Amino acid sequence: MNHSMKGNGDMPISIMQRMAGQFTIALAIIAVMDATAPCQDRDKRPDWQLSGNLIPNGEFEKGDRQPDNWQGLDGLSTFWIPEGRDGGRCVMIDTDVLLTQWQERQKEIERDPDSKASARLPTKPPKYDTVAGNDGVHYKSLAHVTYREGAVYLLSVDCRTSAQKNATFTPFMWCRGYLTHRGRERRIGEAQLYLHDAGPEWKTHCMLMHPSKWKSTINDKPAQPEYFKVVLYAYWPPGKYWFDNVSLVEVDETRLPPELKKMTAQPQRPPEPPGKSRK
Ligand SMILES: [Ca+2]
Numbered sequence: 001m002n003h004s005m006k007g008n009g010d011m012p013i014s015i016m017q018r019m020a021g022q023f024t025i026a027l028a029i030i031a032v033m034d035a036t037a038p039c040q041d042r043d044k045r046p047d048w049q050l051s052g053n054l055i056p057n058g059e060f061e062k063g064d065r066q067p068d069n070w071q072g073l074d075g076l077s078t079f080w081i082p083e084g085r086d087g088g089r090c091v092m093i094d095t096d097v098l099l100t101q102w103q104e105r106q107k108e109i110e111r112d113p114d115s116k117a118s119a120r121l122p123t124k125p126p127k128y129d130t131v132a133g134n135d136g137v138h139y140k141s142l143a144h145v146t147y148r149e150g151a152v153y154l155l156s157v158d159c160r161t162s163a164q165k166n167a168t169f170t171p172f173m174w175c176r177g178y179l180t181h182r183g184r185e186r187r188i189g190e191a192q193l194y195l196h197d198a199g200p201e202w203k204t205h206c207m208l209m210h211p212s213k214w215k216s217t218i219n220d221k222p223a224q225p226e227y228f229k230v231v232l233y234a235y236w237p238p239g240k241y242w243f244d245n246v247s248l249v250e251v252d253e254t255r256l257p258p259e260l261k262k263m264t265a266q267p268q269r270p271p272e273p274p275g276k277s278r279k
Helices: 013-036 099-111 258-264
Strands: 078-081 090-094 137-140 152-161 172-181 184-194 203-209 227-234 240-251
Touching (some): 090 137, 090 227, 152 172, 152 184, 184 203, 227 240
Antiparallel strands (some): 078 090, 090 240, 172 184, 172 227
16 A cells, blocks of 8 residues: 555545545635624624624514515415525525416415415426516515614625526625605615525625715715615526525624625626526
């Protein structure tokens, strides 16, 4: 046996080293997951975290027939299922639904929120007639989260998808800021979190949000949001998109741990338009 080439039993040292490397990466990912998971207990919060999760039921665990504090489900493109990241529940969006059937279902739900969805009709390649290739599917939190002037926020979500090899899925999460002007709700800014390379394994995506830097004006006067709303969005390609642990937390940016700083330093680049991926 060549001892320079062999490690434990017959396992080459190079593979052992690679495994050790993967183990280190796995530990780092767990550390980041812990770092982004908001602690609701004020006394146990890390010093960089200035609030608990401001999105009620962002973990999708509470509810009866649908998750509390979130919009209704249509049972055709939106589902609440026990396939969450932590073994609990999550929301799944399926965009591989015929657009015509999806549109009919939205009308039906509006008329009768208790109505049952009919079986999904088959869709055929290239699937341009699906909801994925047209409207896409939004799923909204019903919460209005009050803005604290000058605050910086960490926006994060866990996602996985039915993406196969060589495919790229990039769903979005938006955090939109609003104010009421002359009795009307006006959207005056938004943070767009692009969930790049969302594949079959759960992955945490996050970004920092600085509403004080938004440049909106109303009647030429700088406008600040009064409150935020969060929306999940999936579109092309047609497939399944699981979401869990939606979180918005006020942070002290100067005290962020290095791994979070690194994650949030990634520039938010939009994906290529869907047309370009339709080869
Ligand atoms: Ca969950």
